[in-house]
Amino acid sequence: LPMVAFSLPGSVVILRGFFMAIPTELEDAAYIDGCSTLGFFRFILLPMARPAIAAVATLQVIGAWNEYFLPLLVLNDPKLWP
Numbered sequence: 001l002p003m004v005a006f007s008l009p010g011s012v013v014i015l016r017g018f019f020m021a022i023p024t025e026l027e028d029a030a031y032i033d034g035c036s037t038l039g040f041f042r043f044i045l046l047p048m049a050r051p052a053i054a055a056v057a058t059l060q061v062i063g064a065w066n067e068y069f070l071p072l073l074v075l076n077d078p079k080l081w082p
Helices: 003-018 024-032 037-048 050-074
Strands: none
Touching: 003 050, 024 037, 037 050
């Protein structure tokens, strides 16, 4: 839970920057073509956001691995375990 609390702001900054760069004309064009709000998010935004989502997922996996690997190296003796 603390790891999520510390990593969530960075993920929000990355994804917000990506979504803010998408022009509003794209949303207007989708609505004119008959797309709903959920359809716009599902069929247009999410496919466009795959690189940003992949970057966030990669950073999260690396962070989780580091949170696991450091104690594994430091606490390699069972006498040091709590």
